[in-house]
Amino acid sequence: MDIIVCIKxxxxxAEADVKIDSSGKDIIKDRLTFDMNESDTYALEEAILLKEKSGGTLTAVSLGTVEVEDTLRIALAKGADSAIRIKAEDFEELDGYKTAQLLKAAIKDLKSDVIFTGCIATDDYYSQVGVILAELLGIPHATLVAKVDIQDTKAQVHRELEGGLIEHLEMxxxxxxxxxxxxxxxxYASLIAIRRAAKKEIKVIGASDIDPTGIQANASLxxxxxxxxxKRAEILSGSMDEISAKVAGIIKEKGLI
Amino acid sequence: MNDIFALVEHRQGAIRDMTYELLSCGRKLAEKENTKLTAVILGHNTDDLVQILKSQAHRLLVVDNDVFKDFNSEVYQNALSEIIKQQNPALTLISHSAFGMDLCPALATKLGVPFTTDCLDIEFVEQKLKVTRQIYDGKLNAKVQLRENPGYMITLRSGRFPAGEGNLEGAVEKFDTPVSTQPDYRKFIEYIEAAVGEVDITKSDILVSVGRGLKDQANLSIIEDFASAIGGVVACSRPVVDAGWMAKDRQVGSSGKTVKPKLYIALGISGAFQHIVGMKGADTIIAVNKDPNAPIFSEANYGIVDDLFKVVPVLKTKILEVKLTKG
Incomplete structure (x- = not known):
């Protein structure tokens, strides 16, 4: 089984102060920490589990600047065999559509039976790159996957719908x-594995490796x-005792205790 | 301008609430742009749906076939791409739901139509579509312009356009189905209902809900102790379930339960949109969070900006004091 996982x-x-920079089109990044997108960590784990079960290869792909190689090395340390970085610095207006086109260009010559992505990125909230990529590659997709059981060429898939309802698909x-x-x-990646991954080569693909025909963004910021x-909450102030007494008073006033 | 399309979403025979918001948004836009709203219904035995939706759109485009009984995005995609190619709507509105997320990016890509997802607001400015989206965990908004094109597609976030009564007399138009079978590569099998747990959080008047701020499963006993002292039940946000600390049936939010307690105490919950939709109907919301910019404070009635582990013990004592002096 040949597997590809796309990570960001x-x-x-979530718990940081986010400020807009002077261009008005980006955020001030120097005080923020960066890490693998949350649902992508689950996508990577699912890819590793499948590889452990069925054998084959696992390639991790990411679009980003050079720092993204740290994230790809985590994927290598956890169990990916090879990694590809697409140079984000070579491209502009990277919306979901353009990102998916670049991912397609990077993986089109690789054999793949299964591709995993996260279901949403916590920075842009698009929830679209995986679905577009599947459409561009001409393969079926399922989003919001909460369980996938692969036997030979069939997959039993559970999608998570609103209210906790599950949609069971056969693909x-x-x-x-x-x-x-x-x-x-x-x-978690072990320290030995992280050290070993530090020496692995990451394939880097830039604008000169990708045919630009038809590659365009749908949206520009x-x-x-x-x-x-x-509406904003009334922020209670004072000592902890005072604040708590206020809350207790409010709860009593509403007849809840 | 050509018609605006709104895709009707239904599940297990019932129209999803979000559809009314979508139609409300569509009517507003159609009025402003001096065009008409078409509700697109793909379903089976659609007479009831048509009756319910007649007042909501200028036209109802109905494709009736049992292949549309349950949602399968491949089937919907194949049918809708034929319909859109023939009808050329100026804009197709789809819910930003589990259904819309699965459908819109693939459908729009197949058609070559510029699109974007999870929109809060949309407007046409000289034929160009501009949308507002929320990014970075809801802390910033982005104004985005779509590539100029005669047709667009977007998914709309819920809670932005209140559902309305509608006073239109929608003309019903049948459309022959372009698709009648599910493809082998993606077949809908069944819906599986969520397992029923020992506690039904939707029945409790007081919910003490905990989020990522819980930090560790071992801290759960502090929250449980607090909840039982004040006569409430413990609920949680998604990260707590993802970490395996609480069962899925305790989760409040779009993929969990929708609750309307008299009192909702949110502890260490940042207030992601997916959580808010599940609890905004609570009578009184008290939020405790270290981050003064956490979106939960836009939904709560009262806020405490501090570490939940500092707040909870004192709060418990004070509430018990008030309880005891009640007589």
Whole structure:
């Protein structure tokens, strides 16, 4: 079984202060930490589990600047055999559509039975790259995958719908799955494996390796802005005792205790 | 301008709530652009759906075949690409749902139509489509312009356009199905209902809900102790379930349960959109989070900016004091 996993390195913004830079089109990055996108860690784990079960090869691919090689090395340390970086610095206006086209260009000569991606990136929230890639490659896809069981060329797939309902599909390979968080328990890379991965070569693909015909973005960013402050909670202030007494008072007033 | 299309989403015979928001958005845009809204219904035994939706659009384009009974994005994609090619809508609106996410990027790519996903607002500016999206964990918005084209496609986030009554007299138009079988490479088998757990969080008046801020499963006992002291039940956001710390049936949010308790205490929950849609109907929301910019504070009535582990013990004592002095 030949497997490809597409991963993305993203700014970890869930608990960080996110500020717009002077261009108005990007964020100030120097105080942010970067790591593999959350659902991509699950996609990578699913790819490694499949490789362990069925044998074959696992290639990790990422579009990014040189820092993304650190993320690819984590994938190599965990169990990927080879890694490809597409040089983001060679391209502009990288929306989901253009990203998918570049990923296609990078993997089109590789054999693949299964492609895994995460189901959403926490930076741009698109949830589209995997699906576009599948369409460009002419293979079927399933998104929000919470379980996938592959036997020979058939896959039993569970998609997670709203309200916890599961959609059970039967698919045939080759296919692409966008993986939902929680599907497995992503492993940690051992220190020895990380050291070994540091020496592995990462294939780098740039603009000169990719035929630009037809490669274009669907969307161009005009500006970033801070969401308008609508309704906002009354932030309780004072000592912890005072704050807690206020909350207790509010709860009592509402007749809840 | 050509018609605006809105794709009707249904599941197990019922129209999904989001469809009414989509139609409401479509009517608003159609009015502004002086064009018409078409509701596109792919389904089986669609008479009931047509009756319900008649007032919501200027036209109802109906494709009736049992292949559309359950959602299969490959089937929908093949049928809709034929319909869109023939009808050339100026814009096709699809819900940003598990259904829309599976369908829109592939359908638009197949058609070569510029599209984008998870839009909060949309407007035409001199025939060009501009959308507003939320990025970076909901902390910033982005204004995005789509590549100029006679037709566009987007998925719309829920909660942006309130559903409306509609006072139109939609003309029903039947369309012969371009597709009548599921492809071998992707077949819908069945829906599997979520397992029923020992506690039904939708039945509790007081929910103490915990998120990523829990940090470790071992800390769960602190939350459970607090919840039982104040007569509530523990619920959680997605990361807690992903980590295997709590069962799926305790999860509040789009892929979990929708709850409407009298009191919702959110502890260490940042307030991702997917969580908010599951709890915004609570009467009173109290949020505790270290991050003053956490989106949860835009939804909560009261906020405490601090570490939940500092807040919870004091809060428990104070609530118990108030409880005891009640008489």
């Amino acid at each position: 390195r993203v700014a970890q913004t 045939s390979l080759p296919a692409l799955f966008t993986i939902q968080t929680g599907i497995n328990e992503p492993r 005009e500006e970033l802005f801070t969401p308008p402050v609508g």
